[in-house]
Amino acid sequence: MPATRSIMHLHLRYRLWIAEMIADINVLRIFNDYLLELEAKHLPPVVVKGIDNFKNQFISLRKEIDELSHEMHLIKMKLAATARENIPFDKKSAREDNHRGLKKRYTIFRKTFNRLKKEFALFEGKWLR
Numbered sequence: 737m738p739a740t741r742s743i744m745h746l747h748l749r750y751r752l753w754i755a756e757m758i759a760d761i762n763v764l765r766i767f768n769d770y771l772l773e774l775e776a777k778h779l780p781p782v783v784v785k786g787i788d789n790f791k792n793q794f795i796s797l798r799k800e801i802d803e804l805s806h807e808m809h810l811i812k813m814k815l816a817a818t819a820r821e822n823i824p825f826d827k828k829s830a831r832e833d834n835h836r837g838l839k840k841r842y843t844i845f846r847k848t849f850n851r852l853k854k855e856f857a858l859f860e861g862k863w864l865r
Contacts, residue, residue, distance in 0.1 A: 743819040746835060750812040753842055757801045760849055764794050770860050783863050790859065793852055800845055808838060 771787050817823075 743815050747812055747815040747819065750808045750815070754805050754808050754812070757805045757845075761798065761801060763853070764798055767856055767860075768794055770856075770864060774860075774864055779863060786859055786863075790852075790856060797845075797849060797852065800848075804838070804841060804845060808842075811835070811838065 767790070771790060774783065774787055
């Protein structure tokens, strides 16, 4: 039974991370709407450059979300099948699925996204009034 609990723990972790990234997509869409509002104003070139910079970061983060969530979804489904079929889950399986690598990529993504949110809040607060 402990192996099944470990499988379900990983499965639930991936479900949670995927749900968080879906919410992040919505945040990026809202941030992009702020940028569209800013673009409608006549602002100095430094602001236009900042807008372009944020747009590029949003595109990059969206690509990372798509790639990560896709990989996690595949692993999540594999874990569910493993638990359902009561197949032993061992260290070899965990290595093959690269859980540590995905966790590391997600952690880096999360830090990058949180930093971007703070930077964007400062930018938006300064130029969108």
